[in-house]
Amino acid sequence: MTAFFESLGMNYEWAWFVATICGILLIALPLMLAVAMIIYVDRKIWAAMALRRGPNVVGPFGLLQSFADGLKVFLQETIIPSAANKGLFLIAPIITFTVALMAWAVMPFAEGAVLADINVGLLYILAISSLGVYGVVISGWASNSKYPFFSALRAAAQMISYEVSIGFILICVILWAGTNNLSDIVMAQKGAGLGIVNGFFFNILLFPMWVLFLISGMAETARAPFDLTEAESELVAGYQTEYSSMAFALFWLGEYANVLLMCALNTTLFFGGWLPPLDIGILYVVPGFIWWLLKTFFFFFVFSWVKATVPRFRYDQLMRLGWKIFLPMSLLFVVLVSGYLMLTRYG
Amino acid sequence: MIHTIAFYIFAAMVIASGALVITARNPVHSVLWLILAFFNAAGLMVLVGAEFIAMLLVIVYVGAVAVLFLFVVMMLEIDFAEMRAGFVKYFPLGVLLALILVSEMILGIGAYSAGSMHLGTADGVGTPLMGESNIRSIGALLYGRYLFLFESAGLVLLVAMVGAIVLTHRERGTVRGHQNINKQVRRRPGDATVNTRPEVGKGIEL
Structure with missing residues (x-):
C-alpha cells in the first residue's frame, strides 16, 4: 500500500505513514463490525442450545440487535462513583479496548495481508495479551468497591497462570515452525500433516498442545467456563459492576475482540491460517481470507458451544488445572518436541 | 523524520x-x-x-x-505519614546510591565511547548485522559462546525459586479441607441422589 501512496507524489515516509493509518482503519473498522455481529451470533448459538429464540426483534432475524444495544449504551449517562479514582476509572476500559485492538496488527488474514509482518510476531501477541490484565486490574481497584476488587485479584492471578502454559505451548509451535513470524508459521503448516493436511493439529506431538491452547485460550480471555472474574453468583458483575454506558461497552467490545483473537490464533497456529484445509490445488481457488474467516468462525462456534454447555469452574479447580496439569504437560511437550526435532531435523 | x-x-x-x-x-x-x-x-x-x-x-x-x-x-x-517520617533518615543513603549510579553511568558511557568494550563501538562498526534476526543472533550467542554462563544463570534462578518455596512452605499438621479431585470428578448423580415416589403420608428411608 505504501507504493500506492508514493505514486500519488508523497515521499516514502509520509506514504508509509498514511498507508499504515489506512491499514489500521482497514483492520479496526471491520473488526468492530465483526465484534458486533459475533455478539449477536454468540447470543443466537447460546439461545439455540437452550431451546430459546435469542434476539429476533431488531432488524431481520434480530441481526441489528448489537447495533441497537450499542446505540442504547451510547445514549446512557456515564456514572462515576463518588468514591472511585476518577482518572484510572475512566482509563481502564480504554486500556482494555485498545489492547484488544493492538494485537490484531500482526494477524495475517491472507497471504501478505498483514499490517506489521514482524519477526517477533508471536512474542508481540504474547506481550499484548499480557497487557490485557491491566484493564481489569485497574478497573477493579479504581472502582473502590469490594466485588470489583475481588474480581480484579482473581483476574490477575488467572491470566498470569494461564499465560505461563500458553507461553510453553507457543514455544512448541515456534520450534516446529522454526520461526516467530506468524505468516511464516502459516506457511510452515502447508502439507504439515501427511503431506496433504494443512495444519499442525494433525501432528501427534502438537495435537495435545492445540487442545491445551484452546482451553487456555478460554481461561486467558476469561470466557465461560472460566469466567470467574465476572461470576454473577459470587461477584455481582465482577470488575464491571460500577461501570455504565460507553465505559461498559468498551469492556464488552474489548472482551469479544479478545475472544475473536484467540479464535484467530487457534486458526493461525494450528489450523493453517489462510490455507485451505487440504493441500489440493483446486481448493486454492477460494481466496485465503475466506478460509481464514471460516476457520475462525468455527472456533468461535466452539467457544460459544462450550459457554452454553459447560458449568463454571470453581476457583481452586481453575488454579489447579493451570498450575498442576497444564504447566507440567506443556513443559513436557516442549522437551518432547525439541527432542524429536533434534533427532529428526537438526540431528 | x-x-x-x-x-x-x-x-x-x-x-x-x-x-x-x-x-x-x-x-x-x-x-x-x-x-x-x-x-x-x-x-x-x-x-x-x-x-x-x-x-x-x-x-x-x-x-x-x-x-x-x-x-x-x-x-x-x-501509611503515608509513616513513610514520609523516614525520609530524612534515609536521605543520605539515597544520595549515596544516586552518586554511585551516576558515576557508574559516566564510567560505562566513557568506556563505551572510548571503544574499549566489545559490545560494539560508538561508530556502529561492531553492532549486529542488519537483516539478521535478533532472536537468531541472541540465541547463537547465548547457546554458543555464553552457554555455561547462561545455564548457570538458570540454575541460580532455580535455586532461588526452590528457596522461596521452602521458606514459605508450611507443613500443615492435620489435613483439613483437602480435596480429592479424582473423587470429585468420578462422582455421578446416581451416587448422590435418589428418585423416589413415596406414598402419601409415608416418608422415605435414607
Whole structure:
C-alpha cells in the first residue's frame, strides 16, 4: 500500500505513514463490525442450545440487535462513583479496548495481508495479551468497591497462570515452525500433516498442545467456563459492576475482540491460517481470507458451544488445572518436541 | 523524520513517567507510571532494532513482574505519614546510591565511547548485522559462546525459586479441607441422589 501512496507524489515516509493509518482503519473498522455481529451470533448459538429464540426483534432475524444495544449504551449517562479514582476509572476500559485492538496488527488474514509482518510476531501477541490484565486490574481497584476488587485479584492471578502454559505451548509451535513470524508459521503448516493436511493439529506431538491452547485460550480471555472474574453468583458483575454506558461497552467490545483473537490464533497456529484445509490445488481457488474467516468462525462456534454447555469452574479447580496439569504437560511437550526435532531435523 | 519524532516521544515519556514514579503520592499510581516507563522503554528498544529485547521487556516486566507488584501494592494498606517520617533518615543513603549510579553511568558511557568494550563501538562498526534476526543472533550467542554462563544463570534462578518455596512452605499438621479431585470428578448423580415416589403420608428411608 505504501507504493500506492508514493505514486500519488508523497515521499516514502509520509506514504508509509498514511498507508499504515489506512491499514489500521482497514483492520479496526471491520473488526468492530465483526465484534458486533459475533455478539449477536454468540447470543443466537447460546439461545439455540437452550431451546430459546435469542434476539429476533431488531432488524431481520434480530441481526441489528448489537447495533441497537450499542446505540442504547451510547445514549446512557456515564456514572462515576463518588468514591472511585476518577482518572484510572475512566482509563481502564480504554486500556482494555485498545489492547484488544493492538494485537490484531500482526494477524495475517491472507497471504501478505498483514499490517506489521514482524519477526517477533508471536512474542508481540504474547506481550499484548499480557497487557490485557491491566484493564481489569485497574478497573477493579479504581472502582473502590469490594466485588470489583475481588474480581480484579482473581483476574490477575488467572491470566498470569494461564499465560505461563500458553507461553510453553507457543514455544512448541515456534520450534516446529522454526520461526516467530506468524505468516511464516502459516506457511510452515502447508502439507504439515501427511503431506496433504494443512495444519499442525494433525501432528501427534502438537495435537495435545492445540487442545491445551484452546482451553487456555478460554481461561486467558476469561470466557465461560472460566469466567470467574465476572461470576454473577459470587461477584455481582465482577470488575464491571460500577461501570455504565460507553465505559461498559468498551469492556464488552474489548472482551469479544479478545475472544475473536484467540479464535484467530487457534486458526493461525494450528489450523493453517489462510490455507485451505487440504493441500489440493483446486481448493486454492477460494481466496485465503475466506478460509481464514471460516476457520475462525468455527472456533468461535466452539467457544460459544462450550459457554452454553459447560458449568463454571470453581476457583481452586481453575488454579489447579493451570498450575498442576497444564504447566507440567506443556513443559513436557516442549522437551518432547525439541527432542524429536533434534533427532529428526537438526540431528 | 517519523523515527526521530517517535524517539523523542518515547524518550520524553520514559523520563516523565520515571519522574512521576517517585513523585506520585499514591503507590498504586507509582506502579502504573512504572509500567508506562517500561512500555516506552520497550518502544525505544524497537527503535534501535532490538525488537526481541523489547518484546521480552513487555512480556516479563510489564506482563508478569509489574502485575505482581501492582497486586501487592493494591492489597497493602500503606501509611503515608509513616513513610514520609523516614525520609530524612534515609536521605543520605539515597544520595549515596544516586552518586554511585551516576558515576557508574559516566564510567560505562566513557568506556563505551572510548571503544574499549566489545559490545560494539560508538561508530556502529561492531553492532549486529542488519537483516539478521535478533532472536537468531541472541540465541547463537547465548547457546554458543555464553552457554555455561547462561545455564548457570538458570540454575541460580532455580535455586532461588526452590528457596522461596521452602521458606514459605508450611507443613500443615492435620489435613483439613483437602480435596480429592479424582473423587470429585468420578462422582455421578446416581451416587448422590435418589428418585423416589413415596406414598402419601409415608416418608422415605435414607
